[in-house]
Amino acid sequence: MSINFSKCLLIIITGFFFLSGAFAVKTYDLNLLGFSEKHFYKLNELINETFDSINTKVYEYDSINEFTQTTGAPFFICAFSNKQGIHIQSKYLLGDRFKMALTHELVHYTIRMQFPVPLWFEEGLVCLVTEEFSGVTDIIAMKNVEEYDIRNAENNWELVSYCLGCIKKVRGLLSLDSTKQAIP
Secondary structure, eight states, X not given: OOOOHHHHHHHHHHHHHHHHTXXXXXXXXXXXXXXXXXXXXXXXXXXXXXXXOOOEEEEEESSHHHHHHHHOOOTTOOEEEETTEEEEEOHHHHGGGHHHHHHHHHHHHHXXXXXXXXXXXXXXXXXXXXXXXXXXXXXXXXXXXXXXXGGGOOSHHHHHHHHHXXXXXXXXXXXXXXXXXXXO
């Protein structure tokens, strides 16, 4: 039995390209100021702080399966940020929601890397900057957001309730006379 080296090499190379193409993650660098000046300046104004616009790596996943298997995030999460950068479902999957999801996570990353605050405060601040829940009136704002672990969310409605609760709490804190005293 003779082994054809060229055939074996071709099979190995074909298999490699097939398997490496199974999950195609696009990566690129972005910063909040470059992506959305409006939101960058609103963040600075709202918190009365001067933030730098820092670059972060964005990982854009082509499929929901790829996103959930690679990151461990549930399918109903569009995006999230961590120390490595921003992980987001593809713009083709999210459609019109892509830009807002990316902006939301860029604001998160900007705050987290320069001005660490409790997660509920960060979430409320991000949602105030993006105004993405300003029209939501049919979901009750979650109470005791300080005790809630967002990683345990079971559905999108629970996440929205959490965000609304965070907005309410942060808005109340920022309406105090001194912003510096309001920040936990």
